[in-house]
Amino acid sequence: xxxxxxxxxxxxxxxxxxxxxxxxxxxxxxxxxxxxxxxxxxxxxxxxxxxxxxxxxxxxxxxxxxxxxxxxxxxxxxxxxxxxxxxxxxxxxxxxxxxxxxxxxxxxxxxxxxx
Amino acid sequence: xxxxxxxxxxxxxxxxxxxxxxxxxxxxxxxxxxxxxxxxxxxxxxxxxxxxxxxxxxxxxxxxxxxxxxxxxxxxxxxxxxxxxxxxxxxxxxxxxxxxxxxxxxxxxxxxxx
Numbered sequence: 001x002x003x004x005x006x007x008x009x010x011x012x013x014x015x016x017x018x019x020x021x022x023x024x025x026x027x028x029x030x031x032x033x034x035x036x037x038x039x040x041x042x043x044x045x046x047x048x049x050x051x052x053x054x055x056x057x058x059x060x061x062x063x064x065x066x067x068x069x070x071x072x073x074x075x076x077x078x079x080x081x082x083x084x085x086x087x088x089x090x091x092x093x094x095x096x097x098x099x100x101x102x103x104x105x106x107x108x109x110x111x112x113x114x115x
Numbered sequence: 116x117x118x119x120x121x122x123x124x125x126x127x128x129x130x131x132x133x134x135x136x137x138x139x140x141x142x143x144x145x146x147x148x149x150x151x152x153x154x155x156x157x158x159x160x161x162x163x164x165x166x167x168x169x170x171x172x173x174x175x176x177x178x179x180x181x182x183x184x185x186x187x188x189x190x191x192x193x194x195x196x197x198x199x200x201x202x203x204x205x206x207x208x209x210x211x212x213x214x215x216x217x218x219x220x221x222x223x224x225x226x227x228x229x
Contacts, residue, residue, distance in 0.1 A: 033217075042219045042220050043205075043219035102163070103160030104160060106150075106157040108156055
């Protein structure tokens with residue numbers, strides 16, 4: 001597709017359950033990023049993938065969060081044993097490697113609500 | 116910790132007026148980018164300015180960068196109701212390779228009154 005696709009767009013889950021969020025980046029974008037945005041707040045960096053290099057996981061808030069990416073395609077962000085503070089919009093973005101001046105292309109996000 | 120901090124946090128102006136938002140950051144950067152977000156969803160990339168540039172234009176947008184003051188401004192001229200959105204600045208530390216995650220500020224919420 002032409003843009004970054006995220007699914008589901010909305011997810012309501014019970015506290016303690018696991019959730020899996022999916023991101024399909026733009027073809028050719030080797031860099032992929034996950035961010036979290038709580039209501040009324042800025043974007044919080046979670047994890048960064050670049051090609052086949054080891055991902056930068058420095059932003060993951062706890063060991064309940066993990067992410068995988070298969071090659072240079074789909075990525076999944078998994079949150080285990082969800083807590084209410086995990087409620088947020090999870091945004092995925094992709095870009096060309098390095099600085100080509102185009103910035104990031106964001107998906108529409110997954111709005112996660114933990115009840 | 117936040118790298119970019121936008122100012123003001125909220126701005127309300129009349130349609131047709133110019134809107135100016137500012138961004139300050141703390142460390143040396145390779146580039147600074149501005150994004151728009153409608154309705155709390157995906158962000159749209161507006162413009163990127165590199166550390167060796169001072170001013171850049173794109174349509175009704177004008178961005179300035181002052182690396183000595185570690186600050187940037189985004190000017191939207193002749194504002195329209197459709198410009199109502201949150202605007203974020205983001206700083207890029209690297210020109211390529213390595214951890215290239217942009218650091219975003221908390222945003223300026225702009226409201227254009229018809």
